[in-house]
Amino acid sequence: MNQERPWLSSYPAGVPADIDLEQFPSIVSVLESSFDQFRDKPAFSNLGKVLSxxxxxxxxxxxxxxxxxxxxxxxxxxxxxxxxxxxxxxxxxxxxxxxxxxxxxxxxxxxxxxxxxxxxxxxxxxxxxxxxxxxxxxxxxxxxxxxxxxxxxxxxxxxxxxxxxxxxxxxxxxxxxxxxxxxxxxxxxxxxxxxxxxxxxxxxxEPGDIAFLQYTGGTTGVAKGAVLTHRNLVANMQQASAWIGTNMEMGKEIIITAIPLYHIFALTANGLVFMKFGGMNYLITNPRDMPGFVKELSKVKFSAITGVNTLFNGLLNTPGFDKLDFSHLKLTLGGAMAVQRAVADRWKKVTGVTLVEAYGLTETSPAACINPLDLAEYNGAIGLPISSTDACVKDEDGRQLPMGEVGELCIKGPQVMKGYWQRPEETANVIDAEGWLHTGDMAKMDEKGYFYIVDRKKDMILVSGFNVYPNEVEDVIASMPGVLEVAAVGVPDEKSGEAVKVVIVKKDPALTADQVKAHARENLTGYKHPKYVEFRTELPKTNVGKILRRELRDAPPGGA
Structure with a gap:
């Protein structure tokens, strides 16, 4: 078994190879169990009001x-x-x-x-x-x-x-x-x-009934609804609970929920997992107000916090954060975008707690891999496949590759979505005949079963943990009369991990970067806005005319 799942030998003590899928038939049964067990305990707190x-x-x-x-x-x-x-x-x-x-x-x-x-x-x-x-x-x-x-x-x-x-x-x-x-x-x-x-x-x-239509982009740029069933979400809740539960006390934990609950990461990791534990979700409505956020944190003896790299980085750079009481903090979980080593190292220094990186997708409800909580320090890996989860690396022809070789990361487990809402072709593109979900991320596995993301197969841009699909940005910019051609790419950004850059060939010589940005503001939500606008006389293309986004990505992030 361990030959097939080498990561099991690296599992922390107390974490099972597989979870009990039958304990809760639905999310509702989880909730009702918690309502019975923890009636008088605080469940959610926001703006000074607590609901039991x-x-x-x-x-x-x-x-x-x-x-x-x-x-x-x-x-x-x-x-x-x-x-x-x-x-x-x-x-x-x-x-x-x-x-x-x-x-x-x-x-x-x-x-x-x-x-x-x-x-x-x-x-x-x-x-x-x-x-x-x-x-x-x-x-x-x-x-x-x-x-x-x-x-x-x-x-x-x-x-x-x-x-x-x-x-x-x-x-x-x-x-x-x-x-x-x-x-x-x-x-x-x-x-x-x-x-x-x-x-x-x-x-x-029933376990197979749909619980959430959780929208996510695609390489086509059109947002698709990932069909997540009650079984998908319950499975992922059980998997995450098994992973972190050895550290948690029932009815006593307080988790800081700054990532929006409409995002699959907070929905499962905070909303469901900590409901199961009888914990309290301390809701932060506007985490962008960093001084206000730090003030909120000073009011509560929190034991867990989830976030994206930009959130942790923002807190570390806000006056007063380093003076907070971290004596109750047991768990810091980072996901939705890569955690940067500099941020993880500084978090450990300030709080005394390791920033544990996890990996997931909307399509996996979301967790697929998590690092052990007893990790001494940041290791650059996305972690080990969690209980009841298989992972492998495949080449272009769908063959599994040996340890150490780079290919597309594929995931199989009870948390993998049913498919995309009313899009059978799109579903068939990502879930193969054997049930493997193709993530679009290029990865490798080491001898201990840890997985490392090497690159992204898709051209997706990841801004502060949110997916931005180049095609969608390009469609919006291309609708401007003054634009002849446009390509959108992600460029490294210290604050948000990546930022959107658009490279444009003008139709109207008078077109300005400010006009492009104003048009984007009208038609795209904030994190999709181009931070950089660059004008060129032509775009690099393949012999069949496909724009070479990689060449644009590798160019310096110039532009207005």
Whole structure:
């Protein structure tokens, strides 16, 4: 067995080779088990307000009853969520799942174009949206199947008078809530009240039922919905729990959740794993406000934190962070983009805790490999395949390569998605006949079973842990009348790991970099904006006319 899975001999003590897939048939059974076990324990905290497991149980049940009893949604219907980290997020998400419906997560910063595509593609019947983003939804609502809009203000769950003050400040003082008009929208708190009129029926949820449509890009540039079943998410929760559980005390942990819960990393690693442990998710709504973030951290004895490299780097460079109390910190998990050695070394020096790198994809719910928690220091590897997971490296012809050779990293396990929503061809492109998911990352394995990412097969750009697909950026820039040709590539960036650079051949000699950037701002969410704009007389191409992005990547990051 170890010959096939050499990583098992490197497993930390207490981590099983395989997990129990049958313990929980669905995410709902995990939640209900935690609601019973940890009723009086704090479950979520945000902006000074704490909700217990009993509160989350009651409120998510009311929301589920509203969706089924009042809106008459049917099992399998999709419900979209467009919110940052706030108390409404877990209530809505767990309510949707308890009703046997499917959660479709949306980044709240999406432009109208991006939101329209995903709502149309998923066929969502309802959406829960924070008021700050209602103006974006208003622009596209008529083009979608969405019949029900549930809107909420950031302060709505904070109680009186604090909630009213927060909502007033955001709208009238900070001007962070643009005006919008969706006359049919119902308020989130009213939906909860209406839900009390209905009894939540017994909803049978099978392991193979869809839990989330989690959108991710593709080499085509069109965002595709990864179909993640209850079994996928439960499996990954069990895998991650087995990996970190030897360190954790049930009902006592506090995890800092700064990555948005709509991102698959936080959804599983923070939301589900720490719900299972009876821990408290301490939600950070705006982690970009680093001084505010550090102030929040000073208020709480946190034992775990997840993040991306840019987040850890930002904290380390914020005054006051090094003065925090790290005596309770046991786990720092970095994922969604490569952790840089300099950041990991400094994190260890400041906090005394190793920054453990993990590797995953939306398509693997997300964790596939994690480094042992008892790692003495940063090792540059993405870790070992976790319990019940197989990994291998394949060549272009699909043959498995021996140790040390570089090929495409392939993953197999119960956390691998069912496929892409209504895209059988795209699914067949990434999941082969033997069930291996082809990740598009080039990797090698050492003799101890550790995997190392060498390069990316895809041309994907990774900005602060978010995927940016060159084709999408190119399509938007190419729509400008003054652009003849455009190529988008990722270039190294100290702050975000990579930044987007566009290289343009002009049609209109008067076209400026500022015009290009302004057009991008209108049509693309922030992390997809080109940081650099370079103009050339021609683009390097193959003999068949395919743009050689690699040549552009290797050129110095010039441009405006």
């Amino acid at each position: 497991y009993a509160d989350i149980d009651r409120l998510s049940r009311q929301f589920a009853a509203y969706l089924l009893g009042e809106l008459k949604l049917k099992k399998g219907d999709r419900v979209a969520i467009m919110m940052p980290n706030c108390l409404q997020y877990p209530i809505a998400t767990f309510g949707i799942l308890r009703a046997g419906l499917v959660v479709v997560n949306h980044n709240p910063l999406y432009t109208a174009r991006e939101l329209r595509h995903q709502l149309q593609d998923s066929g969502a019947k309802a959406i829960v949206v924070l008021d700050n983003f209602g103006h974006t939804l208003q622009q596209v609502l008529a083009d979608t199947d969405v019949k029900h809009v549930i809107a909420t203000g950031l302060g709505d769950m904070l109680g009186f008078p604090k909630g009213a003050i927060v909502n007033f400040m955001l709208k009238h003082v900070k001007k962070m809530v643009p005006d919008y008009s969706i006359p049919s929208a119902i308020r989130f708190n009213d939906a909860l009240t209406l839900g009390q009129r209905h009894t939540l029926p017994e909803v049978v949820i």
